[in-house]
Amino acid sequence: MRPILSASSLGLGCAGVCGWIARILYEKQNSIDKNESKIKYNGTPGFPIFGTVSAATPILDTNKTIEYSGSVVNTKPNRISQIMKYGFPSLDNIRSLDDYVLAYDRRNRIAHWVFEHLTRDSVQRNDKVDRSKCEFTEDASIHEYFRSKNSDYKGSGFDRGHLAAAGNHRSCQKDCVQTFLLSNMAPQVGVGFNRDSWNRLEQYIRKLTKTYPNVYVCTGPLYLPRKENDGKLYVKYQVIGANHVAVPTHFFKVVVMETNDNKYHLEAYIMPNQVIDDKTPLNVFMVPPETVERASGLLFFDKLSRSNLVQINGKKTTYV
Amino acid sequence: MRPILSASSLGLGCAGVCGWIARILYEKQNSIDKNESKIKYNGTPGFPIFGTVSAATPILDTNKTIEYSGSVVNTKPNRISQIMKYGFPSLDNIRSLDDYVLAYDRRNRIAHWVFEHLTRDSVQRNDKVDRSKCEFTEDASIHEYFRSKNSDYKGSGFDRGHLAAAGNHRSCQKDCVQTFLLSNMAPQVGVGFNRDSWNRLEQYIRKLTKTYPNVYVCTGPLYLPRKENDGKLYVKYQVIGANHVAVPTHFFKVVVMETNDNKYHLEAYIMPNQVIDDKTPLNVFMVPPETVERASGLLFFDKLSRSNLVQINGKKTTYV
Numbered sequence: 001m002r003p004i005l006s007a008s009s010l011g012l013g014c015a016g017v018c019g020w021i022a023r024i025l026y027e028k029q030n031s032i033d034k035n036e037s038k039i040k041y042n043g044t045p046g047f048p049i050f051g052t053v054s055a056a057t058p059i060l061d062t063n064k065t066i067e068y069s070g071s072v073v074n075t076k077p078n079r080i081s082q083i084m085k086y087g088f089p090s091l092d093n094i095r096s097l098d099d100y101v102l103a104y105d106r107r108n109r110i111a112h113w114v115f116e117h118l119t120r121d122s123v124q125r126n127d128k129v130d131r132s133k134c135e136f137t138e139d140a141s142i143h144e145y146f147r148s149k150n151s152d153y154k155g156s157g158f159d160r161g162h163l164a165a166a167g168n169h170r171s172c173q174k175d176c177v178q179t180f181l182l183s184n185m186a187p188q189v190g191v192g193f194n195r196d197s198w199n200r201l202e203q204y205i206r207k208l209t210k211t212y213p214n215v216y217v218c219t220g221p222l223y224l225p226r227k228e229n230d231g232k233l234y235v236k237y238q239v240i241g242a243n244h245v246a247v248p249t250h251f252f253k254v255v256v257m258e259t260n261d262n263k264y265h266l267e268a269y270i271m272p273n274q275v276i277d278d279k280t281p282l283n284v285f286m287v288p289p290e291t292v293e294r295a296s297g298l299l300f301f302d303k304l305s306r307s308n309l310v311q312i313n314g315k316k317t318t319y320v
Numbered sequence: 321m322r323p324i325l326s327a328s329s330l331g332l333g334c335a336g337v338c339g340w341i342a343r344i345l346y347e348k349q350n351s352i353d354k355n356e357s358k359i360k361y362n363g364t365p366g367f368p369i370f371g372t373v374s375a376a377t378p379i380l381d382t383n384k385t386i387e388y389s390g391s392v393v394n395t396k397p398n399r400i401s402q403i404m405k406y407g408f409p410s411l412d413n414i415r416s417l418d419d420y421v422l423a424y425d426r427r428n429r430i431a432h433w434v435f436e437h438l439t440r441d442s443v444q445r446n447d448k449v450d451r452s453k454c455e456f457t458e459d460a461s462i463h464e465y466f467r468s469k470n471s472d473y474k475g476s477g478f479d480r481g482h483l484a485a486a487g488n489h490r491s492c493q494k495d496c497v498q499t500f501l502l503s504n505m506a507p508q509v510g511v512g513f514n515r516d517s518w519n520r521l522e523q524y525i526r527k528l529t530k531t532y533p534n535v536y537v538c539t540g541p542l543y544l545p546r547k548e549n550d551g552k553l554y555v556k557y558q559v560i561g562a563n564h565v566a567v568p569t570h571f572f573k574v575v576v577m578e579t580n581d582n583k584y585h586l587e588a589y590i591m592p593n594q595v596i597d598d599k600t601p602l603n604v605f606m607v608p609p610e611t612v613e614r615a616s617g618l619l620f621f622d623k624l625s626r627s628n629l630v631q632i633n634g635k636k637t638t639y640v
Contacts, residue, residue, distance in 0.1 A: 090426070092412030106410070106617030107543075145614045223427075225559045233564065236556040239545045244553065294465045297426030 087302035108246035113220035139183035152241025161188030192275030221248030407622035428566035433540035459503035472561020481508030512595030541568030
């Protein structure tokens with residue numbers, strides 16, 4: 001029994017009651033920022049304030065305009081509507097960047113998921129974009145209690161691995177820079193994973209834009225249970241740095257490809273966050289989309305008509 | 321290396337692609353239900369669709385009426401506004417019951433938090449309310465992928481422990497019944513915790529209504545990291561049943577008491593989910609509120625004026 005708990009025994013790097021009260025000042029500043037970044041946003045009359053089993057919102061189905069405020073990073077609702085066309089996997093702490101959308105998991109200090117919309121044009125390399133000028137940067141839109149820092153990764157042995165791949169956002173410098181926000185990073189094994197097999201998967205998905213006019217991809221972490229010697233299942237994952245940034249056990253990608261005749265193909269992948277033999281074919285990591293949904297707590301592509309979803313993981317859907 | 325993954329190797333009880341498509345039918349049914357349960361809801365013009373560092377929403381600060389749909393369990397917005405008067409700790413999968421509010425963690429199959437507003441009247445025992453007639457019931461408002469079941473708890477050795485305490489909702493049978501939804505349960509050690517020290521904490525908070533006219537309490541699970549022999553920090557927790565219901569390492573309660581002269585006292589507690597010596601005084605479990613916030617990813621009582629928060633954990637706040 002270990003009933004005595006304090007901030008320090010919990011290892012939470014807590015500054016105590018005093019710091020808690022000091023938050024007033026921080027939030028006051030933030031509320032000013034919020035007022036300045038008000039945007040007009042189309043739609044969402046049916047936004048599910050009291051929960052729903054569906055994660056989707058009818059953003060494109062209305063012409064109503066409602067004013068929303070929030071710590072919005074940019075003000076391009078049309079691009080966001082494009083990216084999120086087939087529904088939000090969840091609706092919690094969602095941030096819109098210029099060319100991707102991110103939902104943040106404040107407890108684990110990394111994203112729940114990021115969402116991208118890729119086309120042949122959007123992934124085109126622009127020689128004026130210089131990746132070496134992009135720097136890993138704290139995401140100031142996230143409360144400091146829940147924000148990961150470069151110091152958390154330093155000496156951890158893990159890469160700051162992109163969820164929205166930098167290589168998908170090379171058409172302008174600003175888009176590339178935004179993929180280097182630390183909210184878009186997760187601790188990934190470097191050699192053998194981030195720099196190899198995970199990168200292969202990213203490249204494969206990017207190349208799908210040569211075949212399909214529109215590619216939608218949702219990427220995120222998983223924390224999968226394992227059976228231990230006592231016969232029980234446990235979720236176990238490392239946390240790094242003073243801010244306790246979670247090291248996911250696995251990562252997923254769920255991809256929807258839109259064909260020229262408005263049909264859809266879907267592929268879902270789960271890769272373990274560990275050294276993977278680079279010769280392993282990518283289709284070894286394919287899983288039914290339901291597997292990712294159950295493990296992540298997310299629902300993918302809710303707004304996509306299932307009758308037009310003609311292929312899953314390379315197989316015709318003869319079920320509908 | 322263990323690169324080959326399938327639904328079964330992940331132990332996710334997955335019914336495969338076929339089941340994923342079958343969801344269409346489920347959701348179609350649900351969307352009908354949703355239309356039937358539309359409510360008029362006051363406020364939220366500033367609802368932060370694209371995230372904010374503050375979790376609070378200005379629900380009480382406006383007379384605007386916006387129509388929201390969702391799987392709402394009841395239609396009493398005024399009671400919800402009362403309960404949530406000082407802000408939502410987070411805004412994800414929120415459900416309103418008649419006498420408490422719950423945010424659901426779909427990945428862990430238990431709540432993120434539940435919120436209650438207690439008064440001397442609301443906690444009064446009504447002899448017509450029969451707890452023995454309350455049955456632990458699946459929460460049908462949660463998608464079946466993410467819903468806990470009685471079978472998950474059976475044989476696990478853990479109690480189905482209430483987060484919103486049944487004893488706080490005894491003024492009418494319906495309110496008591498609603499605390500028996502499995503979405504309000506978490507796996508708790510029975511003897512020595514749920515039935516003893518945790519119950520003592522619940523009773524203590526209930527009795528605060530004899531001193532204070534209004535008591536607000538937020539309750540939830542924690543998954544705290546521990547240092548292992550390799551010197552690294554790990555989060556580790558068991559999951560039970562076919563649906564992998566998380567067994568939290570700890571639970572928290574953050575309580576705000578409103579005085580007769582509109583001042584506020586706050587107390588925050590963290591208790592480990594294990595056998596606790598019943599003689600341990602409750603104040604041993606007190607922690608700075610910031611400790612709970614950092615560990616849970618939540619922000620508490622955002623809308624409460626910090627200048628009126630005159631006491632934290634029994635000590636005057638001389639910081640402001």
